[in-house]
Amino acid sequence: MTEKFIHLIAAVLLVAVCIQSRPRDVAGAGIPGSVFTSKATQQRVVALTFDDGPSLYTRPVLQILRIHRVHATFFVIGRQVARDPAAVRAVVAAGDEIGNHTYTHTDLEFLNEAADAAELTRTDAAVEAASGTIPLWFRPPYGAIDGRIARLAASVGLQPITWSVDPADWSLPGTSLIVSRVLLQVRPGGVILLHDGGGNRSETLAALPSIVEILQARGYHFLTLSELFGAVPMPVPPR
Numbered sequence: 001m002t003e004k005f006i007h008l009i010a011a012v013l014l015v016a017v018c019i020q021s022r023p024r025d026v027a028g029a030g031i032p033g034s035v036f037t038s039k040a041t042q043q044r045v046v047a048l049t050f051d052d053g054p055s056l057y058t059r060p061v062l063q064i065l066r067i068h069r070v071h072a073t074f075f076v077i078g079r080q081v082a083r084d085p086a087a088v089r090a091v092v093a094a095g096d097e098i099g100n101h102t103y104t105h106t107d108l109e110f111l112n113e114a115a116d117a118a119e120l121t122r123t124d125a126a127v128e129a130a131s132g133t134i135p136l137w138f139r140p141p142y143g144a145i146d147g148r149i150a151r152l153a154a155s156v157g158l159q160p161i162t163w164s165v166d167p168a169d170w171s172l173p174g175t176s177l178i179v180s181r182v183l184l185q186v187r188p189g190g191v192i193l194l195h196d197g198g199g200n201r202s203e204t205l206a207a208l209p210s211i212v213e214i215l216q217a218r219g220y221h222f223l224t225l226s227e228l229f230g231a232v233p234m235p236v237p238p239r
C-alpha cells in the first residue's frame with residue numbers, strides 16, 4: 001500500500017468514528033469537540049438563554065415568556081435543580097428547554113477528567129429525576145472550555161454552546177443598558193446570554209419584555225436551541 005492510500009483509509013476511519021459519536025438528536029451538531037456560539041443563517045431567528053437557575057427568578061421569567069408567546073433555553077446548575085426540581089418541571093411543562101450548566105458552577109478547566117465528567121452526568125441525572133428529560137446542550141460556566149472539555153461533553157451526549165450576544169446583565173448595569181446592548185449585538189441566528197439565577201436578577205426581569213417586544217417588531221422569531229439548530233422556524237402567530 002502506498003503512503004497516500006494509508007492516509008486515505010485513516011481519514012475515512014476518522015470520519016466514521018466522528019459520525020458514530022455525534023451527540024444524540026442535535027441536528028446540525030458537528031464533530032465532537034466543536035463549540036457552538038450562534039447559528040449561521042440569514043433568517044431573523046434568535047435564542048434566548050438563561051443561566052445559573054433555577055432560582056426565585058425562574059418562574060417570573062417563565063411568566064414573561066408566556067405573555068409574549070416565546071420560548072427559551074434554561075442552563076441549570078445541578079445542585080440547584082436538586083433543591084427546586086419543581087422549577088425545572090415548570091420550564092419543561094411550558095415547552096421551554098433545559099440545558100446543563102454543571103453541578104456546582106465550577107470552572108471545568110481546573111478539574112480532572114473524572115471530576116469534570118461527574119459535573120456533567122450528575123446534572124443530567126438531576127434534570128432527568130426532576131423532569132423526565134435529559135439535556136442536549138451544555139454551557140460551560142464562565143464560557144471556559146477547551147478541546148478536552150468539549151470532547152468530554154460530546155462523549156456524554158452534550159453539545160457545548162456559549163453565546164454570541166452578552167449584555168452582562170449579571171453585573172447589574174441598568175435595565176436600559178441591558179436592552180441596548182442586546183439590540184446592538186444581535187444578528188440573525190444569535191444566541192442571547194441572560195441570567196435567571198446567581199444573584200439579583202430584577203434588571204434582567206425588567207429588561208426582558210422590551211428585548212422581546214423590540215426584536216419581534218424587527219421581525220425576529222424566538223426559538224429554543226434545539227429549534228434554532230435543528231428545525232425550520234415556525235411562523236409567529238399574529239398579535
Ligand code: ZN
Pocket residue numbers: 051052101105141142
Ligand atoms: Zn453561569
